[in-house]
Amino acid sequence: MSATEVNLLSNDDDSLDWRKSSFSAVNGNCVEIAFRAGGGVAVRDTKAKGLGPVLSFGNDEWSAFLDGIAAGEMRGA
Numbered sequence: 001m002s003a004t005e006v007n008l009l010s011n012d013d014d015s016l017d018w019r020k021s022s023f024s025a026v027n028g029n030c031v032e033i034a035f036r037a038g039g040g041v042a043v044r045d046t047k048a049k050g051l052g053p054v055l056s057f058g059n060d061e062w063s064a065f066l067d068g069i070a071a072g073e074m075r076g077a
Helices: 060-069
Strands: 007-009 033-037 042-046 054-057
Touching: 042 060
Parallel strands: none
Antiparallel strands: 007 054, 033 042, 042 054
8 A cells, every 4th residue: 555545534424423442441541433424444543532644544445454464464564
């Protein structure tokens, strides 16, 4: 994925329904995701408590990321 395929979004979009993983640790080391109405996924750091940057991934990039996790490509990263 090239840097041009990932965009920063404003964190003031109230239409996003943020979800945190059920595997989240109590120390806050987790990310939250929201599915965007027009397609794609928004991702943010839980520790920022909604005030930090939001990354935006298109559907193809998000699918490639999930496929990489399933294939074990993220181990040790």
